[in-house]
Amino acid sequence: MIEAEFRGQLGSFALAAEFTAPGEGITALFGPSGCGKTTVLRAIAGLLRLPASRLSVNGETWQDGRQFRPTHRRAIGYVFQEASLFPHLSVRANLTFGLSRVKGPIRIGEDEVADLLGIAALFDRPTRMLSGGERQRVAIGRALLSQPELLLMDEPLSALDRFSKDEILPYLERLHAALSIPVLYVSHDIAEVERLADTLVLMEAGRVRAAGPLAEMLADPELPLIHMPQPAAVIDGEVVGRDTKYGLSEVRVPGGVVVVPGDLGPTGRTRRLRIPASDVSLGRHAPLDTTILNALPARIEGAEPAGDHQITVRLRLGPDGRGAALLARVSLKSWDRLALKPGELVVARLKAVALAEPAPSAVLAPPAAAARLR
Numbered sequence: 296m297i298e299a300e301f302r303g304q305l306g307s308f309a310l311a312a313e314f315t316a317p318g319e320g321i322t323a324l325f326g327p328s329g330c331g332k333t334t335v336l337r338a339i340a341g342l343l344r345l346p347a348s349r350l351s352v353n354g355e356t357w358q359d360g361r362q363f364r365p366t367h368r369r370a371i372g373y374v375f376q377e378a379s380l381f382p383h384l385s386v387r388a389n390l391t392f393g394l395s396r397v398k399g400p401i402r403i404g405e406d407e408v409a410d411l412l413g414i415a416a417l418f419d420r421p422t423r424m425l426s427g428g429e430r431q432r433v434a435i436g437r438a439l440l441s442q443p444e445l446l447l448m449d450e451p452l453s454a455l456d457r458f459s460k461d462e463i464l465p466y467l468e469r470l471h472a473a474l475s476i477p478v479l480y481v482s483h484d485i486a487e488v489e490r491l492a493d494t495l496v497l498m499e500a501g502r503v504r505a506a507g508p509l510a511e512m513l514a515d516p517e518l519p520l521i522h523m524p525q526p527a528a529v530i531d532g533e534v535v536g537r538d539t540k541y542g543l544s545e546v547r548v549p550g551g552v553v554v555v556p557g558d559l560g561p562t563g564r565t566r567r568l569r570i571p572a573s574d575v576s577l578g579r580h581a582p583l584d585t586t587i588l589n590a591l592p593a594r595i596e597g598a599e600p601a602g603d604h605q606i607t608v609r610l611r612l613g614p615d616g617r618g619a620a621l622l623a624r625v626s627l628k629s630w631d632r633l634a635l636k637p638g639e640l641v642v643a644r645l646k647a648v649a650l651a652e653p654a655p656s657a658v659l660a661p662p663a664a665a666a667r668l669r
């Protein structure tokens with residue numbers, strides 16, 4: 296568990312940010328430019344000393360009113376927007392720089408890092424010959440080799456072009472699956488957050504507006520995320536079956552089983568589905584004659600206006616309405632025509648095409664290091 300409270304005045308900027316986050320998985324610090332995300336990360340790293348603040352990481356107090364652990368005694372790995380590698384050193388020398396100064400046990404070694412990030416083939420290259428995405432993977436590897444208890448990532452993809460981002464995202468998903476240490480990930484890109492984060496800390500003007508599981512926050516009517524132009528639900532499920540004849544996988548999610556195009560790997564794996572509200576329509580009955588593969592029972596929780604003539608309907612999957620949160624964007628006309636109301640049972644029809652999220656296994660072999668690192 297990470298328990299953080301940072302208060303202070305930086306010029307005209309007032310910071311009063313308080314949150315707790317789980318001691319594992321990826322927590323995204325998300326919010327508009329200038330809301331204080333980097334400032335919070337710097338405070339966590341001990342680079343910024345704010346007297347009226349406290350921080351504890353997995354039960355250890357790093358600072359409070361009486362004590363302040365300096366940066367060099369905080370077991371953190373820090374990945375910045377732009378990888379600041381030593382230009383005169385090879386990739387290997389960059390990676391292992393600082394390894395000799397590690398005092399605690401070595402939990403992750405060079406081979407595991409190379410395997411996880413796919414950088415073994417780059418080891419002997421000078422860093423000036425790396426692409427942007429490769430540089431960032433080396434920077435992440437260097438941070439991991441410092442044996443951190445907490446990994447801080449400040450917009451690690453924002454300096455990369457679309458192609459390099461797409462190249463590096465599967466590696467981040469893979470790290471997510473393999474690492475047991477918590478990651479605090481600063482981003483102002485909701486697509487990145489939807490793909491990677493488990494927990495969301497939503498910041499606004501130096502404050503934490505709300506913090507909690509990503510899936511719940513995306514569907515919370517009190518928060519701005521559901522009111523974005525293209526809201527989506529994110530649902531983690533377990534692969535429970537494959538239909539090789541039709542090239543489909545079955546994913547069990549809370550409240551139902553979703554059919555997803557493609558081979559999502561062996562059963563038992565966790566896969567994340569991103570379902571845009573605009574790809575969900577509603578009906579009172581299961582469709583008899585349709586090309587849509589997924590028609591799942593769901594209960595209406597509520598409805599939010601989305602522009603003049605559209606409604607974002609909040610749903611919970613399952614006949615009892617206790618499953619995963621789902622959003623549907625429907626026209627005001629169909630909402631009125633069906634006379635739908637909160638509490639009612641409906642059938643949510645998902646366009647299959649919206650369900651496929653590139654699975655890391657489709658791009659990369661499973662990391663051999665994963666089992667050892669967990």
Ligand SMILES: Nc1ncnc2c1ncn2[C@@H]1O[C@H](COP(=O)(O)OP(=O)(O)OP(=O)(O)O)[C@@H](O)[C@H]1O
Nearest residue numbers: 305306307308327328329330331332333334335483
């Ligand atoms: N040492 C400082 N002195 C004065 N103002 C500061 C200091 N550090 C940060 N600020 C101000 O605090 C505010 C928050 O900055 P911060 O970089 O944390 O925002 P951010 O959410 O990370 O933004 P972005 O997404 O654009 O990187 C900004 O207005 C910034 O100018």
